[in-house]
Amino acid sequence: MRRFDGKTVLVTGGGSGIGEASAERFAAEGASVVIADWNEAEGLRVAERLNAAFPGESGLPRAVCVRADVSRSADVADVFAQSLAVFGQVDVLFNNAAVILPKRLEDIEETEFDRVVAVNLKGVFLMMKHALPLLKATRGTIVTMASLNGLVGQKQNPAYAATKGAIIAMSKSVALDAAADGVRVNCVCPAGVMTPLLRDWTGRQEDPAATLQELNDMHALGRPATPEEVAEAVLFLASGQSGFVTGAALPVDGGAMLGY
Numbered sequence: 183m184r185r186f187d188g189k190t191v192l193v194t195g196g197g198s199g200i201g202e203a204s205a206e207r208f209a210a211e212g213a214s215v216v217i218a219d220w221n222e223a224e225g226l227r228v229a230e231r232l233n234a235a236f237p238g239e240s241g242l243p244r245a246v247c248v249r250a251d252v253s254r255s256a257d258v259a260d261v262f263a264q265s266l267a268v269f270g271q272v273d274v275l276f277n278n279a280a281v282i283l284p285k286r287l288e289d290i291e292e293t294e295f296d297r298v299v300a301v302n303l304k305g306v307f308l309m310m311k312h313a314l315p316l317l318k319a320t321r322g323t324i325v326t327m328a329s330l331n332g333l334v335g336q337k338q339n340p341a342y343a344a345t346k347g348a349i350i351a352m353s354k355s356v357a358l359d360a361a362a363d364g365v366r367v368n369c370v371c372p373a374g375v376m377t378p379l380l381r382d383w384t385g386r387q388e389d390p391a392a393t394l395q396e397l398n399d400m401h402a403l404g405r406p407a408t409p410e411e412v413a414e415a416v417l418f419l420a421s422g423q424s425g426f427v428t429g430a431a432l433p434v435d436g437g438a439m440l441g442y
């Protein structure tokens with residue numbers, strides 16, 4: 183079954199990690215994909231890979247990349263202008279672009295705090311603001327990458343966690359306002375996800391084996407998620423399969439929230 187035939191899906195931060203895995207799943211299920219990423223080289227790499235793997239139909243590409251910093255409104259406006267110019271509609275917005283800031287609060291510089299808020303929170307605001315009028319026309323969906331640390335505490339991550347908690351709260355409000363127009367708005371909340379970045383990071387720790395064990399033990403299921411497992415949840419929330427789900431913050435956390 184192809185859940186996204188004839189749909190256009192916009193993925194911010196689609197140039198790597200969970201964004202890339204999701205973009206690939208969307209394309210495999212028939213979607214036209216717009217990858218908005220400030221890393222143009224990586225965004226183009228993913229778009230080319232998707233165009234080769236899943237050739238577009240009716241003379242259209244399967245995927246395009248638009249270079250954009252989601253914290254800049256002019257860039258965001260350009261993403262939507264280019265998406266409409268190529269594909270003519272937007273059915274799904276997947277807000278995935280984010281930056282991390284793993285430091286204790288007293289070690290965070292004011293400029294660093296402002297930047298993480300600008301990308302992770304204001305970026306989602308700007309993308310939603312531009313997307314909502316278009317999604318009302320297609321009765322589309324918004325999925326936003328939050329995090330388990332938007333729901334429960336996490337050590338040494340206060341600024342990032344604050345943005346993720348705010349995204350969840352904002353999504354619930356937007357879900358209420360957009361419901362009458364048939365637009366659903368949901369968040370996914372992963373715990374550990376084994377991306378290349380996390381693999382590199384564990385390898386650089388003093389005792390990589392012990393760090394990996396700790397990471398595994400955080401999750402009731404005994405390991406972090408794969409990017410593909412998180413992507414499956416994103417596609418579920420973006421698709422008609424979750425037609426009666428809105429305003430949810432879905433843990434995709436291998437039971438990390440359950441306690442120990």
Ligand code: ADP
Binds near residue numbers: 194224281305
């Ligand atoms: P994860 O492991 O959670 O998938 P990554 O760091 O691999 O995280 O992916 C985040 C993506 O978001 C990257 O492709 C990165 O270039 C992109 N990104 C980060 N900040 C911005 C921004 N301000 N605008 C657009 N894309 C961004």
